[in-house]
Amino acid sequence: MKRRYLLRFLKNSFLSGLITMAVACKSWESRPVTTSPGFDWQGHRGARGLAPENSIPGFLRALEFPQVTTLELDLAVSKDHELIVSHEPWFHPDICLQPNGSRISTNEAERIALYSLTAAEIRTYDCGSLRHPRFPEQQPQPTHKPTLREVVEAVRATYPTRAVRWNIEIKSRPEWDGIYTPPVDTFARLVVETIRALGLQQACTVQSFDPRALRAVRALYAELPLALLVENLLGPAKNLKRLGFVPSIYSPHYALVRPSTVRFCHQQGMKIIPWTVNNAVTMRRLIHLGVDGIITDYPNLIEKVK
Secondary structure, eight states: OOHHHHHHHHHHHHHHTHHHHHHHHHHHHHSOOOOOTTOEEEEETTTTTTSOTTSHHHHHHHTTSTTEEEEEEEEEEOTTOOEEEOSSSSOOTTTOBOTTSOBOOHHHHTTSOGGGSOHHHHTTSBOSSSOOTTOTTOOOOOOOOOBHHHHHHHHHHHOTTOOOEEEEEEOOOGGGBTTTBOOHHHHHHHHHHHHHHHTOTTSEEEEESOHHHHHHHHHHOTTSOEEEEEOSSSOHHHHHHHHTSOOSEEEEBGGGOOHHHHHHHHHTTOEEOOBOOOSHHHHHHHHHHTOSEEEESOGGGGGGOO
16 A cells, blocks of 8 residues: 555544544543553664664664663665665665765655665765754764664664664565665575674564565574564555464554554464654553554653653
8 A cells, every 4th residue: 555545544534533532632641551561662763853863873862761672773785785774775865965965856866776885885975964854853963874783783882781672674665676675585684694693683573564575584584573564554464464474563553553453463462563653642542552562753752651
C-alpha cells in the first residue's frame, strides 16, 4: 500500500474518532501507566527529535535517557560493501551537505546513491549541520553517515557497562536492487556477517518492511529475532501470510494499533512494538492497550509517561 493511502487512512481515522479521542484522552491521562520490566523503549534513528538522525552523536544522546533499552537504526550499503547507517540510500537534501559545504538539490539527491560511493567517500558529506525542518528541538552538529561498526564501537566505548540492544533495519525495495542497494540476498548476508563479527547475536533484532529481506535473513540465521515493519492497511493476518512465517515482533505504524491488533499479535506469540510515537498521550494509550515497546524520536518524553 502506498504511503499516501496510509496518510489518507490516518487522516480519516483521526477525524472520525475525534470525539472518542477527546473523552479517552482524559481517561488515559488519569489512569496510572505501568510497564513491565521488559518494556522496550527504542530511540528512533538514535534520538532524531533531539540530535542528527542515524549519527553517532544521536545514538549517544539517546542513551543519556536511562529508560532507552534499544537503539533503532537503518542500513544502506556502500560501493565497497560497508554497512552505512542511513535511512535513505542517498543523501537527503534536508539533512546533508556536499563535501564542499553546498546544499544538495532535490533533483540531484537521489542520483547520489550511497551504493555508488565508498565508505570513505560517504564520510566526506556532512549530515548533521542542517537542522531537520520537522524537528525544531534538534541540535545540529557536523557529523557523517557512520558505518554500523563505528556506531557499535562508539556506544561500547562510551557506555561500556550498558546492556544496549539494537534494532537494525534493512532498507531494501525490489526496485532498488542493483541500483541503490545490492541484491537483497547479498544485503542480508552482509547484515548477518556483521552482526556475528560484532558479537550482536544476543542483543539485536533485524527489521524490514521488505518481506524478502526478512526471509533472506531467516534462511541465513534462523535464530535471529526478526520484526516485520508495517505501514499498510492489510492487517496483521494478511501481512503474516505475505511474509510466510510468524516473526518475533510485529511493528506497525502506531495509528494502526487497535485492541484487536494487540490481541492477535500476542495470540500468535509475537511482541508488538509500534513506530514512531512522539507524544506522551499516545504513548500512554498504547501502553494501556498492551504494546510491548515503543519507538520514538523523543526519548526525553519517556519520563512524562507516568
